[in-house]
Amino acid sequence: MTSQVVSFQRRHLPDLRILSTEELDLPERTLPTMAVWWSVPTGLLGDAGLTDESVPGALHAAEHASIGLLPLLATCDRWDLGGVSTALHVDTERATVFVYDGLAGGAGFAERGYHLGATWLRATRDAIRSCPCPDGCPACVQSPKCGNYNNPLDKHGALRLLDAVLALAPPD
Ligand SMILES: [Zn+2]
Ligand SMILES: [Zn+2]
Known part of the structure; x- marks a missing residue:
């Protein structure tokens, strides 16, 4: 996992209003780690009613929710996990969501997610669906x-995406 911090936001307290976004010039950092990923064939994205414009927000929202959920199924904290989602990954050649261990060398959380498989995604889908917020919230x-400053995020798109994926997943 290679990451680079390119900017930060200054926010007003307590309302977190954005005061400014500051550019940074920092080197890349590389973390050798372990990841789990799931990918979605293009046809299934269409079945879920997602367009080229809405796919990134749906994947990103599903990624966040799955990271928030994994600590309930594996003994870890969401701060032990990182994620990346992309509408077309060069290696999988599909829309793909990665969740990786934040500890160098891996800590077994991503592997636990892999073994949980559809159970994890089902719990993620249910958590999004049962949240009463209109368009996505920290819960x-x-x-x-x-x-990426929580942008783009599409709660309803994530729900349709996970429904389409889980319709083809094995039962618990
Ligand atoms: Zn919510
Ligand atoms: Zn994000």
Whole structure:
């Protein structure tokens, strides 16, 4: 996992209003770790009613929610996990969501997610669906540690995406 901090936001307290976004010039950092991923064939994205414009927000929202959920199924904290989602990954050649261990060398959490498989995604889908917020909140699809300022995020798209994926998944 290679990451690079390119900017930060200054926010007003207590309302977190954005005061400014500051550019940074920092080197890349590389973390050798373990990840679990799931990918979605293009046809299934269409079945879920997602367009090229809505796919990134749906994947990103599903990624955040799955990271928030994994600590309930594996003994870890969401701060032990990182994630990346992309509408087209060069290696999988599909829309893909990665969740990786934040500890160098891996800590077994991503592997636990792999073994949980559809159970994990089902719990993620149910958590999003049962959240009463209209368009996403910190309890469902927003992440306190997002590297992209929680943008784009599409709660309803994530729900349709996970429904489409889980319709083809094995039962618990
Ligand atoms: Zn919510
Ligand atoms: Zn994010």
